[in-house]
Amino acid sequence: MSASRQPTRTELLDWVEKLAFRLSEIGSLPLIAARILGWLMVCDPAEQTADEIAEAIGASRASLSTNLRFLIAIQMVGAVSRPGKRQRYYRIEEDAWEAAIRVKIASLAGFGRMAEDGMALFGAETEKTRRLRMTRDAFDWLQTAFEKAPPPPSHNKER
Numbered sequence: 001m002s003a004s005r006q007p008t009r010t011e012l013l014d015w016v017e018k019l020a021f022r023l024s025e026i027g028s029l030p031l032i033a034a035r036i037l038g039w040l041m042v043c044d045p046a047e048q049t050a051d052e053i054a055e056a057i058g059a060s061r062a063s064l065s066t067n068l069r070f071l072i073a074i075q076m077v078g079a080v081s082r083p084g085k086r087q088r089y090y091r092i093e094e095d096a097w098e099a100a101i102r103v104k105i106a107s108l109a110g111f112g113r114m115a116e117d118g119m120a121l122f123g124a125e126t127e128k129t130r131r132l133r134m135t136r137d138a139f140d141w142l143q144t145a146f147e148k149a150p151p152p153p154s155h156n157k158e159r
Contacts, residue, residue, distance in 0.1 A: 012042050016057065028100070032059050033067040037076060040092040047080060047089035075099055098152055105146045112139030 007015075016038035023034035035057040040048065043056065054064045068090060071077035076096040079088045093099070115136035122129045 013056070016042065028104070030067060030070070032057070032063050033071055035059065036064070036067055036071060036090075037092060037096075040077065040090065047091045049087045049089055051087075053090065074103075105143065109139055109143040112136045112143065115139065 016035055019038040019041075020029075020031055020034035023029045023037070024031040028034070029037070036053055036059075039053055039056050040046070043052075048056075050061065050064055050068065053059070053068075054061055057064075059067075068077060068079075072079060075093060076099070077090050078093050079090050081088055112135070115132045118132045119129050119136065122132075
C-alpha cells in the first residue's frame, strides 16, 4: 500500500464529481445525491452539517435538503444530532453500498420474473419464448451468483 498523502480540496472535489457523474450516468442516483455521497465518503470530519455539504459541493440549500431526505429514505445516509447543537449532522451509513447493491440485484432479478411472465404469454416453444428464456436464465444466474457470493471483505475484518 502506498504512503498516505493529503489530497488538495480541488483533487477531492474532482474525484467527487467523477463519482457523482458515474453514479448518475448508470441511473442509480440524481447528480446532487451522488455528489453528497461522494463528499461524505471523503470529507473530514466524517459527519457534516447541511451547510458544510452544500458549500463543499456547490449545491443550493433547497436541492441539498431534497436530496438528503432521499438519501436518508433509501438508507444511504444517516442523520445524527449532538447535545447542545441545533444542527443535524449527516454521514454515510456503514453498510450503504452493500445495501444499495442488494437493492439493485433484487430489482434486476425482477427482469427474470418478467421474462418468465412473457414466456407464459406464448405457451408453446417459439423463437420468442427462446429469447425470453435466455433473458430469464441470465437474470436467474445473476441472482444465484449473488446469493452464493461471500460477504464483502470489510465484513471479515475488525474495524
